[in-house]
Amino acid sequence: MIDRGVSIAFEPLVGRLQTLLEQAGASPFTAEVIARNCAGCERDGASSHGVFRLHGYLDSLRSGTVDGAAEPVLERVGPSFLRVDAANGFAQPALRHAQPVVDGMLAETGIAVVAIKDSHHFSALWPDLEPFAVAGFVGLTMVVGGTRVVRPRGAAEPVFGTNPIAFATPVRGASPIVFDLATSSMSHGDLQLARNASREVPPGTGTDRDGRDTTDPGEILAARGLLPFGGHKGAALSFMVEVLAAGLTGGAFSYEAELEQGAARTRRTGQLLVLIDPDRGGGGFAARIEQLVAFLRESGMTRLPADHRYRNRAQAERDGIPMTDAIAEIFADASLSSDA
Amino acid sequence: MIDRGVSIAFEPLVGRLQTLLEQAGASPFTAEVIARNCAGCERDGASSHGVFRLHGYLDSLRSGTVDGAAEPVLERVGPSFLRVDAANGFAQPALRHAQPVVDGMLAETGIAVVAIKDSHHFSALWPDLEPFAVAGFVGLTMVVGGTRVVRPRGAAEPVFGTNPIAFATPVRGASPIVFDLATSSMSHGDLQLARNASREVPPGTGTDRDGRDTTDPGEILAARGLLPFGGHKGAALSFMVEVLAAGLTGGAFSYEAELEQGAARTRRTGQLLVLIDPDRGGGGFAARIEQLVAFLRESGMTRLPADHRYRNRAQAERDGIPMTDAIAEIFADASLSSDA
Numbered sequence: 185m186i187d188r189g190v191s192i193a194f195e196p197l198v199g200r201l202q203t204l205l206e207q208a209g210a211s212p213f214t215a216e217v218i219a220r221n222c223a224g225c226e227r228d229g230a231s232s233h234g235v236f237r238l239h240g241y242l243d244s245l246r247s248g249t250v251d252g253a254a255e256p257v258l259e260r261v262g263p264s265f266l267r268v269d270a271a272n273g274f275a276q277p278a279l280r281h282a283q284p285v286v287d288g289m290l291a292e293t294g295i296a297v298v299a300i301k302d303s304h305h306f307s308a309l310w311p312d313l314e315p316f317a318v319a320g321f322v323g324l325t326m327v328v329g330g331t332r333v334v335r336p337r338g339a340a341e342p343v344f345g346t347n348p349i350a351f352a353t354p355v356r357g358a359s360p361i362v363f364d365l366a367t368s369s370m371s372h373g374d375l376q377l378a379r380n381a382s383r384e385v386p387p388g389t390g391t392d393r394d395g396r397d398t399t400d401p402g403e404i405l406a407a408r409g410l411l412p413f414g415g416h417k418g419a420a421l422s423f424m425v426e427v428l429a430a431g432l433t434g435g436a437f438s439y440e441a442e443l444e445q446g447a448a449r450t451r452r453t454g455q456l457l458v459l460i461d462p463d464r465g466g467g468g469f470a471a472r473i474e475q476l477v478a479f480l481r482e483s484g485m486t487r488l489p490a491d492h493r494y495r496n497r498a499q500a501e502r503d504g505i506p507m508t509d510a511i512a513e514i515f516a517d518a519s520l521s522s523d524a
Numbered sequence: 525m526i527d528r529g530v531s532i533a534f535e536p537l538v539g540r541l542q543t544l545l546e547q548a549g550a551s552p553f554t555a556e557v558i559a560r561n562c563a564g565c566e567r568d569g570a571s572s573h574g575v576f577r578l579h580g581y582l583d584s585l586r587s588g589t590v591d592g593a594a595e596p597v598l599e600r601v602g603p604s605f606l607r608v609d610a611a612n613g614f615a616q617p618a619l620r621h622a623q624p625v626v627d628g629m630l631a632e633t634g635i636a637v638v639a640i641k642d643s644h645h646f647s648a649l650w651p652d653l654e655p656f657a658v659a660g661f662v663g664l665t666m667v668v669g670g671t672r673v674v675r676p677r678g679a680a681e682p683v684f685g686t687n688p689i690a691f692a693t694p695v696r697g698a699s700p701i702v703f704d705l706a707t708s709s710m711s712h713g714d715l716q717l718a719r720n721a722s723r724e725v726p727p728g729t730g731t732d733r734d735g736r737d738t739t740d741p742g743e744i745l746a747a748r749g750l751l752p753f754g755g756h757k758g759a760a761l762s763f764m765v766e767v768l769a770a771g772l773t774g775g776a777f778s779y780e781a782e783l784e785q786g787a788a789r790t791r792r793t794g795q796l797l798v799l800i801d802p803d804r805g806g807g808g809f810a811a812r813i814e815q816l817v818a819f820l821r822e823s824g825m826t827r828l829p830a831d832h833r834y835r836n837r838a839q840a841e842r843d844g845i846p847m848t849d850a851i852a853e854i855f856a857d858a859s860l861s862s863d864a
Contacts, residue, residue: 261804262634263603269806293602297635301806322772324764340824351764353771363760414754420703420829423820424664424691431693431813432662434806439819454806458798464601466609466641466774466794473771479779480763484680489760 191504192511197223200514201238208245210252217277221311227505229496232373233308235510240306249451250274250304256281264295267433270303275327275455278303279312286459290321294464298457299433305453309350310364310490312457317352317360322462325350326425327455331441333408334368335391336419342408345438346372347425354462355477356470363489367422368410375401375410430454531844532851537563540854541578548585550592557617561651567845569836572713573648575850580646589791590614590644596621604635607773610643615667615795618643619652626799630661634804638797639773645793649690650704650830652797657692657700662802665690666765667795671781673748674708675731676759682748685778686712687765694802695817696810703829707762708750715741715750770794 201219206212218241226234244250254273258281260266266285270278278300279286289296305327313323329345336343350364369389370378378385379401390404390411391397404410412418430437435454462469480488505511541559546552558581566574584590594613598621600606606625610618618640619626629636645667653663669685676683690704709729710718718725719741730744730751731737744750752758770777775794802809820828845851 262632265604265634265800265804267804267806294605295602295635295637297800299805322767336825338825338827339820343820343823343825351760351767353764353767361763363764365757365760413757417705417753418757420691420705423701423829424693424703426816427662427691427693427813431809431816432800432802432805434808437812437816437819439816460605460637460772462772464605464607465639465772466607468774469771472777473767476766476771476777476779479777480679480683483683485676485678485683487678489763 191500191507192515193504194223194227194500197226197235197505197511201235204238204514205241205245205252208242208252209248210245213281214252214254214274214277217280218274221276221307223505224311225308226511227497227500228493230308230310230493231508232371232377233306235508235514237306238510238514244304244306254278258282258285260285260289262297264289264293265297266299268298268300268303270300272302273304275300275303275305275453276307276312279455279457287319290459290461294461296457296459298455298459300455300457301434301452303435303453303455304451305455308364309348310352310362310493312455313350313352314360314362314490316459317354317362320354320461320463321459322354323350323352323457323459325455325457326429328426328430328435328438328441328453329366329368329372330438330453332438333372334410334412334422334438335395335408336412336416336422340395342410343439344368344412344419344422344426345441346410347422347429347438349421349425353473354470356474358474358477359490359494361477361489362493365413367412367418367425369413369418370410372410375405379405428456432456531840531847532855533844534563534567534840537566537575537845537851541575544578544854545581545585545592548582548592549588550585553621554592554594554614554617557620558614561616561647563845564651565648566851567837567840568833570648570650570833571848572711572717573646575848575854577646578850578854584644584646594618598622598625600625600629602637604629604633605637606639608638608640608643610640612642613644615640615643615645615793616647616652619795619797627659630799630801634801636797636799638795638799640795640797641774641792643775643793643795644791645795648704649688650692650702650833652795653690653692654700654702654830656799657694657702660694660801660803661799662694663690663692663797663799665795665797666769668766668770668775668778668781668793669706669708669712670778670793672778673712674750674752674762674778675735675748676752676756676762680735682750683779684708684752684759684762684766685781686750687762687769687778689761689765693813694810696814698814698817699830699834701817701829702833705753707752707758707765709753709758710750712750715745719745768796772796 205215254271256278257269332342334344346366346368352362384399391409433454436452545555594611596618597609672682674684686706686708692702724739731749773794776792
């Protein structure tokens with residue numbers, strides 16, 4: 185039974201999300217993958233990628249922007265190299281579809297490079313990597329962040345997306361360490377939240393239409409003037425994401441995403457994954473990473489990446505996922521079955 | 525003829541460096557690789573990795589800290605996966621030694637993951653990648669930066685090295701774009717230069733022994749209190765470098781480098797390279813990167829990574845490498861043939 189007043193368990197939330205996604209046109213396979221991703225983000229406290237995103241998924245499916253029944257096309261172009269054409273579907277089901285081939289490449293060769301194109305990626309990157317790290321692999325992935333909202337210093341206009349990079353490593357005797365960071369100073373979602381709350385953002389977050397520094401999130405949004413994180417180094421990393429996630433895969437660059445008026449901002453998104461079996465490296469990986477992590481925690485780094493997600497997850501498994509208005513809404517019959 | 529008053533040509537500089545390295549115990553192969561790397565950095569204006577480093581190379585060879593005649597051991601552990609045991613030699617000749625195997629893996633499979641261990645890396649990372657990009661491959665590499673000098677916020681002691689990451693991509697019709705960035709706020713060398721010049725560093729560069737922010741480079745050096753660049757995101761990337769360049773390769777973590785008193789700070793250095801043939805990706809890489817770079821330059825990003833090196837290189841090819849005291853010194857007979 186669902187106690188709508190306090191919390192909801194994970195599987196009933198997945199089930200409801202799946203039903204709504206199927207009603208909007210997703211295949212059962214796609215609907216389940218997206219529902220688990222979305223519910224998992226909600227459960228782990230990553231609410232900006234949780235149920236909050238459902239309307240975006242449903243609108244994209246209903247409008248036909250995203251093909252919810254896409255059949256990804258796999259092409260193995262080397263012993264460790266897989267091309268995935270997501271055929272205008274979501275990236276996550278395309279990756280899941282490719283999973284048996286990827287698992288086979290990793291078992292056979294110790295390496296899998298996966299180049300996904302023509303996809304849509306509305307979620308965080310860490311859920312893509314965490315299962316590989318649980319299975320013992322290190323992983324690095326990056327995706328071009330939709331459209332251009334980042335204007336590095338010196339540029340006369342916005343040129344990059346928020347272009348996130350994620351990395352995951354197994355840790356013996358513990359959950360994997362997984363980080364997922366926008367190469368912009370702040371995520372676009374957090375910037376919107378700051379504007380909606382009339383909250384200033386820290387200096388260095390972005391610039392206004394004239395390229396002057398501002399702490400007003402509304403001005404930064406209007407100018408699409410987010411700065412890269414960490415100055416020119418963040419800009420260099422954002423450039424790398426354009427090259428690897430779009431150039432190498434055949435996806436669209438951030439600056440191309442808006443060239444066609446009215447088209448989905450995430451159209452033709454590319455994603456690159458590099459997965460490596462660390463046991464084929466120089467030796468003793470599992471024990472060594474365990475030592476490194478123990479050293480870091482003893483040194484006072486008590487909050488390592490993903491710790492907060494595991495803490496939220498453990499609490500949700502014990503007490504359920506906290507009920508929010510957004511979750512309550514999707515259980516209110518018929519509220520979402522009409523066109524939004 | 526060498527005009528010692530004004531400039532020197534590239535090959536005579538290489539030749540002199542090679543002679544000195546051989547006199548200090550390097551094999552002709554190692555001496556040539558290091559001499560070309562060192563002279564190349566000098567030529568390209570990367571003087572902190574140029575002739576300035578020669579004494580470090582010579583001392584390491586003479587003291588036996590580095591084996592100048594090391595015979596690297598290659599072990600291919602997958603179609604695209606090569607382990608390189610540098611056998612206590614420099615990393616650059618080990619990589620050059622592995623080059624035919626790496627070229628073969630790239631030609632056959634489109635991917636090469638190279639895990640180097642038990643090496644010493646005294647130079648920049650970009651020279652390792654540039655030749656691969658010239659040959660048409662994208663590359664990513666990272667190395668653990670010696671000993672721990674970076675103390676992220678929250679840590680009670682220094683935990684990471686400066687842990688650089690480099691990336692290179694070919695650009696059709698132009699020189700490759702190559703960046704090479706420390707994941708610390710500043711390189712250790714630049715911090716030393718600032719101290720020697722009694723020059724304050726920007727806020728956010730580092731902290732003193734008590735973890736308080738300071739702009740005094742001497743205090744930061746004494747505390748080994750460099751901050752990661754870009755806050756927690758830089759710290760996450762620095763952690764990734766420890767995992768991939770040390771954990772995966774079998775190299776030493778930054779915090780282990782000083783455990784043995786008197787040992788070389790760069791002992792057992794690991795380096796990871798990931799090289800990919802972008803033409804096996806989703807299609808049209810060369811033309812697309814050319815378009816991306818044209819867009820960025822038109823947008824006002826007139827200084828892209830490596831531009832300054834190519835400009836210096838072109839000038840040096842025309843006018844010679846500017847003569848410095850350090851260069852003049854190595855041509856003063858016998859000045860370097862005794863123990864330093």
